Amino acid sequence: MSMRMKRTSAATLVFTALYLTAGCGSDSDVVLVDTAENTGATGTDGAVDSGSSSDNATGAGSETIDSDATGNEANNGASNEASADTDNNELVSPVASEASEALYSVRFVASWSEETHPVNFPSNPHFSPLTGAVHNEQVILWEPGQNASDGIEVMAETGGTGPLLNEIQAATDQGYVLSSIEGGGVAESPGAIAVEFLVNRDYPLVTLVSMLAPSPDWFVGVHGLQMVNQNGSFIDSVTVDLNLYDSGTDGGERYTSPDEDIPRSPIGLVNSFPSDSDFLEGQPSVGSFIFTRMQ
Secondary structure (H helix, E strand, O other), rough: OOOOOOOOEEEEEEHHHHHHHHHOOOOOOOOOOOOOOOOHHHOOOOOOOOOOOOOOOOOOOOOOEOOOOOOOOOOOOOOOOOOOOOOHHHOOOOHOOOOOOOEEEEEEEEEOOOOOOOOOOOOOOOOOOEEEEEOOOOOOOOOOOOOOOOOHHHHHOOOHHHHHHHHHHHHHOOOEEEEEOOOOOOOOOEEEEEEEEEEOOOOOEEEEEEEEEEOOEEEEEEEEEEEEEOOOOOEEEEEEEEEOEEEEOOOOOOOOOOOOOOOOOOOOOOOOOOOEEEEOOOOOOOOOOEEEEEE
16 A cells, blocks of 8 residues: 655645635635545455465565665665655555456366275266356355355256256346356266366356256355465465255265256255265265366
8 A cells, every 4th residue: 555645735724724714704615625645556355464474575464665765785784775755655464465356267076986985886987078267255155054056056957057057147147146157077987087167356256057967956066265375375276075955956875866946945965875875064075176266
């Protein structure tokens, strides 16, 4: 944040005195216009840790820059500590010198197999196309304990992405979403797929889902994953183990159970009877999302 004080000239004081003397009595409205210019950093959603050494090349979270300084060390050996007029000093946030956006890749590594989940393992094991969004805190596309939207229901039951993308577009129109994320599916599990996306400081959250198929309404995903750390820096990488969720929209208990529409119940981790599948509280994990900053 830059703090500057405007000096009031002698001429301005004289003019003001003449103006008040010239008949502006107690019935006159005096309007004070603040012409100070706000030079604070914008576009950051989190608090900046000014003590972080990783965000500044000098090893300090912030430094004072004197516009009259020559860069030479003082004769007493002090390291670049300027003592010039404070009107010319400017405090530079470590976040201000960083990029305003970051490019990420997410790699979906599916480990689900007959070896990891032997109970009633189906033929043609696969995952639907990766679908999600980069967004801010004003929208929640899904989360455990919340009833599934129409888009999440269709994705979890059929792998279809159209209704969910429509919901994402509606949130985009409201200013809550920066962009959708659309990737391929894992055609045969085990397998892997990757997709890239941009994040910025105003839209630092990622939501991403994929249906485990065949299944009644089971899916994997992340919701509101934060890509900016507490220091205000973009994270370099994060790996999320994928436990299996039930959207609460189908009553089937096995991978290939027939459709059984039920009143919606909150999204939760899959819990099966031992004779139906291996899942208890969504485990064993069926894979991972590996998020890596590209630039």
